Amino acid sequence: MFEQFAAGARDAVTSALNEATLRGDRRIGTQHLLLGVLHEPGSVRALGIDLKTARAALDALDRSALAAIGIDIQGIERPPIPASRKRTPFTSGARAVVPRALAETRKAGSRRITPEHLLLALLDCAQPDPAAELMAQLGIDRAAVRERIRTGA
Amino acid sequence: MEAGDLSERLRSHDPAVGLRAVGALHRLAEQVEAAAVARAREQGWSREQIGDALGVSRQSVHAKYGK
Numbered sequence: 420m421f422e423q424f425a426a427g428a429r430d431a432v433t434s435a436l437n438e439a440t441l442r443g444d445r446r447i448g449t450q451h452l453l454l455g456v457l458h459e460p461g462s463v464r465a466l467g468i469d470l471k472t473a474r475a476a477l478d479a480l481d482r483s484a485l486a487a488i489g490i491d492i493q494g495i496e497r498p499p500i501p502a503s504r505k506r507t508p509f510t511s512g513a514r515a516v517v518p519r520a521l522a523e524t525r526k527a528g529s530r531r532i533t534p535e536h537l538l539l540a541l542l543d544c545a546q547p548d549p550a551a552e553l554m555a556q557l558g559i560d561r562a563a564v565r566e567r568i569r570t571g572a
Numbered sequence: 573m574e575a576g577d578l579s580e581r582l583r584s585h586d587p588a589v590g591l592r593a594v595g596a597l598h599r600l601a602e603q604v605e606a607a608a609v610a611r612a613r614e615q616g617w618s619r620e621q622i623g624d625a626l627g628v629s630r631q632s633v634h635a636k637y638g639k
Contacts, residue, residue, distance in 0.1 A: 444595075484589055496603075498610070503637070
């Protein structure tokens with residue numbers, strides 16, 4: 420599945436796997452892919468937010484959802500979860516990002532999927548997709564991000 | 573998005589909120605488990621004892637938490 424990925428995009432996927440594990444998720448979702456590409460400075464520039472902010476936003480979404488069902492997790496010890504030998508598959512939404520990233524790669528006339536192509540594919544996620552929810556929570560202006568990527572700014 | 577908004581959405585049967593809460597509970601369980609397992613190992617519990625307490629096999633404790 421990853422033979423068409425350039426090194427940077429592979430690293431993003433590895434980072435996405437680590438992010439999923441750290442959070443205690445069983446599958447790699449689009450929100451983890453978004454965190455994964457944020458390990459790379461170009462994506463941080465394009466999105467205008469950093470990894471720490473994005474992680475905190477995911478946490479805030481969780482805290483509010485739990486608060487909505489009457490659970491307050493303030494003060495509960497929540498250590499990062501150690502890497503395990505269990506396989507962590509992609510969610511169907513995350514799998515669907517790959518062909519879209521490949522389409523971006525072709526559109527750009529490149530041969531390999533870069534983190535930028537992954538990011539462009541993630542920008543097309545629509546709510547209730549988890550990456551779309553995260554971008555909404557972060558107040559990301561997708562058109563502006565696309566423009567920054569297009570102009571290389 | 574504020575917690576108040578979310579309670580509102582939950583009352584209005586927005587499935588996104590309920591489903592996210594379930595995901596958050598899974599994550600919370602994993603995090604509480606990691607902390608509890610680490611503490612049990614520090615205090616000399618065997619993997620078998622930990623597995624019995626969690627209702628899983630000794631092997632799955634090993635696969636998940638290693639040493």
